[in-house]
Amino acid sequence: MTAVSVASPIAAGGGRPRIRRGSLWLGALLAIALVGPFVVSGYRVFQLSQVIVYAIALLGLNLLTGFSGQISLGNGAFYAIGGYVAVIVMTKAGLPYWAAPPIAGAVCFLAGSLFGRTATRLEGLYLALATFGLATATPQILKLDALESWTGGNQGIVITKPGSPVTGLINDDQWLYLFCLAVAIALFVIAWNMVRGRTGRALVALRDHPIAAATMGIDVAAYKTIAFGVSAMYTGVAGALGVLITGFISPDSFPTLVSIQFLVGSVLGGIASIFGTLFGAAFIELVPDLAKKASDAAPQAVFGVVLIACMMVMPGGLAGLVYSVRARLARGTIRRHRAES
Amino acid sequence: MQALLHQILSGLANGAIYASVALALVMIFKATHHVNFAQGELAMFSTYMAYELIHAGVPYWIAFFLTLVFSFIVGVAVERLIMRRMQHAPELASVIVFIGLLLAFNGFAGWIFSFTMKEFPSPFASKAWYGTTYLSSHEVGMIGVTLIVLAIVFAFFRFTRLGLAMRAAAENRPSSRLVGIRVGWMLALGWGLASALGAIAGMMAAPVVFLEPNMMGPILLYGFAAALLGGIDNPWGAPIGGFLFGVLENVAGAYLVGSHLKLALALVVIILVLVFRPSGLFGRTVVVRV
Numbered sequence: 001m002t003a004v005s006v007a008s009p010i011a012a013g014g015g016r017p018r019i020r021r022g023s024l025w026l027g028a029l030l031a032i033a034l035v036g037p038f039v040v041s042g043y044r045v046f047q048l049s050q051v052i053v054y055a056i057a058l059l060g061l062n063l064l065t066g067f068s069g070q071i072s073l074g075n076g077a078f079y080a081i082g083g084y085v086a087v088i089v090m091t092k093a094g095l096p097y098w099a100a101p102p103i104a105g106a107v108c109f110l111a112g113s114l115f116g117r118t119a120t121r122l123e124g125l126y127l128a129l130a131t132f133g134l135a136t137a138t139p140q141i142l143k144l145d146a147l148e149s150w151t152g153g154n155q156g157i158v159i160t161k162p163g164s165p166v167t168g169l170i171n172d173d174q175w176l177y178l179f180c181l182a183v184a185i186a187l188f189v190i191a192w193n194m195v196r197g198r199t200g201r202a203l204v205a206l207r208d209h210p211i212a213a214a215t216m217g218i219d220v221a222a223y224k225t226i227a228f229g230v231s232a233m234y235t236g237v238a239g240a241l242g243v244l245i246t247g248f249i250s251p252d253s254f255p256t257l258v259s260i261q262f263l264v265g266s267v268l269g270g271i272a273s274i275f276g277t278l279f280g281a282a283f284i285e286l287v288p289d290l291a292k293k294a295s296d297a298a299p300q301a302v303f304g305v306v307l308i309a310c311m312m313v314m315p316g317g318l319a320g321l322v323y324s325v326r327a328r329l330a331r332g333t334i335r336r337h338r339a340e341s
Numbered sequence: 342m343q344a345l346l347h348q349i350l351s352g353l354a355n356g357a358i359y360a361s362v363a364l365a366l367v368m369i370f371k372a373t374h375h376v377n378f379a380q381g382e383l384a385m386f387s388t389y390m391a392y393e394l395i396h397a398g399v400p401y402w403i404a405f406f407l408t409l410v411f412s413f414i415v416g417v418a419v420e421r422l423i424m425r426r427m428q429h430a431p432e433l434a435s436v437i438v439f440i441g442l443l444l445a446f447n448g449f450a451g452w453i454f455s456f457t458m459k460e461f462p463s464p465f466a467s468k469a470w471y472g473t474t475y476l477s478s479h480e481v482g483m484i485g486v487t488l489i490v491l492a493i494v495f496a497f498f499r500f501t502r503l504g505l506a507m508r509a510a511a512e513n514r515p516s517s518r519l520v521g522i523r524v525g526w527m528l529a530l531g532w533g534l535a536s537a538l539g540a541i542a543g544m545m546a547a548p549v550v551f552l553e554p555n556m557m558g559p560i561l562l563y564g565f566a567a568a569l570l571g572g573i574d575n576p577w578g579a580p581i582g583g584f585l586f587g588v589l590e591n592v593a594g595a596y597l598v599g600s601h602l603k604l605a606l607a608l609v610v611i612i613l614v615l616v617f618r619p620s621g622l623f624g625r626t627v628v629v630r631v
Contacts, residue, residue: 071433073440118616124432125376126615129565132378133608136562140604256558260440267437297451297554304445311438312426 029278030185037177045173047285049245052180053238054281058266059191059274060234066272067195068227069207070119071127074134076259078108078232080142082239087157087249088150097162097244101183104240105233112232116225135259142251156250159243180241187234192274194230203227235262257300264303267310270319279318347475348591354480355549355563356587357487360580361542362564363571364494365535367579370568372511372531375424375435379442380564381557383419383536384543386446387412389454391544392461392552401464405544409537416536420529450554461547483545490541491580494534498576507531559604563590566607569614572624582621586610 037045061075085107086100095103115134119127141147143154151157164175194200202223205213214220243249261284269280283306288299295301314321362380369377390411394404419442427435465482473481498504509517510527518524542564543557550556563586571582589610594600614621 065433069433071436073436118612122615125374125436126619128378128432128436129376129569130608130612130615133562133565133604133611136558137604137608140601143601145601260444263437263440264444271433295452297448297456299448300444301448301452304441304443304448307441307444308423308438311430311434311441315430315434 033181037174042173045177046245047289049173049177049180050242051278051281051285052177052184053241053245054262054265054285055277056184056187056241057235057238057262058269058277058280059187060231060238061262061266062269062271062273062277063191063195063203063234064227064231065266066270067200067207068203068224070116070224070227071124072131072231072259073128073263074131074138074259075231075235075262076254076256077134077138078112078235079239079242079258079262080138080254081111081232082108082236083243083249083253084142084151084239085236086240086243087159090159091157092150098179100244101237101240105237108236108239109229109233112236113225113229115232116228117221119228120221120224131259135256138259139251139255142254152250154251156248156253158248161247162244176245180245183237183241187237188274191234195274199223199226261303264307266317267307268317270317270321273317273319276317276319344595345592348595349588350475351480352588352591353584354476354483354587355591356567356584357484358542358546358560358583359563359567359587360583361487361490361538361545362560363567363579363583364491364576365538365542366564366568367571367573367576368531368535368538370573371576372507372528373424373428375427375439376565376573377535378436378439378561379419379446380535380539381561382443382446382450383412383415384539385554385557386450387415387536387540388461388543388547388552388556389450391540392454392459392547395462401462405464408540408544412540413533413537416533417529419536420532424532425525425529447554454554456554459552461544461552463548479548486541486545487580490538494538495576503530559607562604562607562611563587566610566614569611569621572621575621575624578621578623581623585622 036048040048057075057079060078061072064070064072064075082101082104085104089095089100089103090097119130122130142151144151145153161172162176162179164170164172166175170178195203202213202218205216205218206220206223210220246253265280265284266277267280268283269276269278284303287302291298291302310317316323362384365380366377369375369380387408391404391408394407395401399407423438423442424435427438430438463479463482465478467478476484498508506517506522507527507530509520510522510524511531514524517527542560546560547556550560564583567583567586568579569582570586571578571580573579586607590603590606593606594603598606
């Protein structure tokens with residue numbers, strides 16, 4: 001097993017009482033998520049929405065890098081594609097806002113599968129190199145003159161944020177937040193089922209021992225391509241939601257740093273975990289705000305130090321830490337039981 | 342025709358920078374099988390050091406050599422303190438640590454020196470005898486410095502006992518250890534040398550692209566393309582790949598894709614090489630035994 005697989009929920013397993021406790025936690029989380037935007041106000045609501053958007057993007061990266069073991073440093077590219085597709089669908093085709101995320105997801109699934117199909121030939125480091133190139137080149141490609149009629153060039157495009165249908169009860173920001181939350185819940189459920197099922201087991205097998213997986217009859221190329229496609233789809237949906245909540249898009253919204261900060265959030269939360277993405281997303285949204293008080297460059301410095309520190313002391317991220325602490329506590333209880341009897 | 346010649350020659354000049362970066366990448370790759378994503382940022386940090394020294398009144402060439410020493414020490418320190426622990430870690434973990442280093446160096450440079458662009462002096466007088474109508478004297482100097490450095494590096498690895506020991510440590514760790522080579526230190530020295538090579542690239546590039554924390558971003562990507570083109574495990578191939586990519590970038594930028602797509606060009610080169618000829622033009626094909 002690799003170090004990153006520590007947080008794998010598959011490895012953690014769970015008996016019946018744990019599932020009940022798990023659903024308790026889940027219920028509490030959901031309650032907080034539902035009440036959150038009505039307790040805080042203004043900019044904070046936007047930040048909460050952004051956390052959810054990032055969590056979806058991180059989930060996409062985790063499915064690819066954490067579960068199928070393909071290193072991607074370039075998921076920001078799919079975030080950008082998702083955002084632009086959403087804007088184009090809304091402004092050029094005149095479709096309603098709720099149609100944008102699924103269409104963006106579908107387009108990104110195609111784009112991701114195409115890139116993934118090529119990428120199946122690249123392993124480990126080489127894939128990291130290629131996707132790093134993708135991350136670096138994305139801002140330049142977005143500024144391309146030939147695409148200007150679609151992308152609005154350097155100026156970018158402003159969209160009207162969708163309004164709340166029940167204005168007296170829920171304001172626009174809160175409505176957008178709830179919309180993102182609903183999409184996120186659906187995507188989390190899908191991801192949860194996927195990694196626990198046949199596909200998830202195949203991906204983990206590919207990650208941990210590709211040759212053994214191939215001899216077991218797993219179609220390596222097909223599964224790797226699917227992982228890329230699904231990852232791009234998640235990231236694309238996140239990109240579309242991101243545009244909806246900011247109401248603006250331009251090439252400068254997608255610097256190389258976007259891809260890198262996905263990696264930071266995903267590593268901190270636990271790269272092979274599903275709910276760790278929530279910690280990671282909160283971190284990459286909230287910490288730069290705090291760090292910027294020290295210096296404009298401080299967020300990067302903090303991100304860098306966090307990445308290195310994570311790999312040194314908790315390679316499984318926060319989720320991994322939670323699992324190992326829980327495992328240790330469980331072992332302690334067993335030992336106490338034995339001592340008593 | 343004249344214009345084409347001009348593009349090719351100044352491509353060679355840019356290629357000199359990519360050649361140094363590519364060689365630095367290959368040195369670390371050969372020894373540790375890591376791709377150093379932080380190579381560019383280390384170089385940028387060293388270049389700031391040179392800038393500070395020059396502005397403190399130190400003559401250029403003394404500052405140049407002091408910077409090499411500084412970046413050598415930083416490289417050794419990074420290896421001994423951080424990368425050493427990543428030796429047996431999975432690839433993903435090492436990539437993450439490298440990206441962490443990249444961010445940290447970039448962030449701290451921005452924090453300490455700010456993101457304002459700074460002019461960095463060239464050691465080559467603007468109207469020197471070796472400047473031609475095709476190449477400015479800085480470009481000629483850049484090529485010259487790179488060729489000299491390459492010669493020194495190859496002589497070091499070919500003719501000295503230390504160089505031989507370093508090659509041995511990179512090639513076969515257990516056997517080297519058995520004949521009494523201190524493998525750990527050899528790897529650290531390799532890191533130091535690579536870091537110093539990067540610093541040279543940084544100091545040569547800074548007068549052209551201006552000094553700022555993000556200046557090495559594109560250059561690093563071109564360095565990757567160059568190293569892959571030449572074969573990432575081939576120390577001879579990497580510099581050749583660097584010069585080749587420099588020419589390709591300039592000619593394609595002038596006639597084919599325009600100056601706004603050079604990074605995408607590098608991406609295309611990287612993917613094409615990886616898909617069709619992963620060993621590069623001069624690399625060895627590695628056959629993995631199951």
